[in-house]
Amino acid sequence: MRFRRNLLGSFLSFVVVIGVWQAIISFGHVAPYVAPTPLDAWRSIVENWSHLWPLTLTTAKETVFGFGAGAALGMGLGVLLSKRRFVQRVIYPILILSQAIPIIALAPPLVLVLGFGLTPKVVIVAWIVFFPVTVSVLDGLANVDRDLLMLARAYGASPWRTFLAIEVPSASASLFSGLKIGATYAVTGAIIGELAASSGSSLAMFQHAQSAQLDAAGVYGTTLIMTAVGMSWFGLITLVEFFTTPWKRRSIARRAGRHI
């Protein structure tokens, strides 16, 4: 029931967005070379699909690989910083500084060093993803119930066993918040990397070419695809969270109905 309500809510949101978009174009008398209707954007996707599909796969690959690298780095750093206070005091300001550097400024030098294949895009995506994951893991581990930790110690649990059985499950909510934030921004990093330099065609460069051609439908269509990649990845992370954290879902114990 709740799932159906959520689905209906998502569908309605989608309808509202499309409706507002169409209304702005229709009532605002917007020229087609400035902005297309939703239908024209969709048509452009369909017409160019044979060209767009391999580009979409490339962007998705950059997003996934970059996200994986960033998430792994973020989780590792989060655990390290939570276990070693001194390291946290030294490294944490550097991590904050890393995020103050505009990623747009970072992309061109990365391309010069790493070339224009997959690597610089993966690095850029990882750069964007690792920080929210690090912070969320750090916060999650910092808020583990101390009583549970002491209980585990009282029962003779090893640090590793305590980490796996208590700390990881406790920090999972926070971890997945960070992963979902990272998932949303990951495709942006892939696009920035593609714009800095790409050999051959890429989704970003295709959109750039459509913009140069004043093909607004093509530009918006490509934007929709990029959005879909980002949303799909976010959805996948949410699904992983759903299946890996069953204790977060409320379980209702059925009673036999006996009066005691």
Added chain:
Amino acid sequence: MKHRLVRLVTAGGLALVAAITAIAPSASASSSLTKVRFAYDFPWPDMELIPVIVAQKEGFFKDHGLKVSIVFPPTTSTTVQMLATKDTDIAMLSTSDLVVAVKAKVPVVSIANYSMKNNWGLFALPGSKLSLATLKGKKVFSWGDTWTTAMLPFVLKKAGLTAKDITVVNGEADTPLLKAGKVDFVTNTTNYAIPGIGGKPVQIVGKAAGVPAVPVWVYATGSSYAKKHGKTVSAFMAAMKDATQWSIDNQGKAVRYFDKAFPDSGYTHSYNVKAWKLTVPLLKNKSGDFFVQTKKQWTTLAQAMVDVKQIDKAEKPSAYFTNKFLP
């Protein structure tokens, strides 16, 4: 004491009145000038803006009753849209951008050539043994713009190659990639590439590159703006003629005007001097005229863009240009 105070106050009052009187005529003169927004073809300024800066600084715009402000587009492909949405009145564009605009039914028209020659081509580092014959398998930088997309197939045709024989690298900065050895060739025009790369770069330009003899840049305006403000457009072009000639006759001073107007342009004075010197020979046709467009240039370019499938069909030349606003 009192007398002295009265004299001081009176003198001060008279001085104030004199100052206001001096300012007032300038203010009213300024308000009688027609305001024009001029959009450049690039998001940041470079030396091709020199004639417009000179027109501002030397008063050529003012002499023709204009007050021109310069606006920069957010990206390299939005100048045409700025004309269409009336976010600017007059602009500088590449000729290929204008052909694409007409195909997309954007109501714009070219009012003058900026340059008269096609000085676009491929450039490699000085001393490299690269040539059209060795183009196969090489990495070529492209800005991803309509002009490069239109011209590159001509180069490939001249070299007897297809698009699959080279790797096109799209990006936002060409010279750093060339100097870092990440690409073998960059694509640009001589007046940017030569000072940017430095020394004597290997050049495959114009006829040697197999590209059509069509100008690269034009001045353009919205069709409705041209209809309603024809006199303003004519005045603008008259001022630009004076300013362009002055910029040719006083190259050093013209460059210094640019340097002073845009100290943060990212270009050194030395680069600007070299680049403007290379731009000057492009500005007049064989008859020594500025700006004059021909039907042939537009037909040639439009057909070239049809041949590389950038547009479906070529319109008649009058759809692209008019010379009626030229001085």
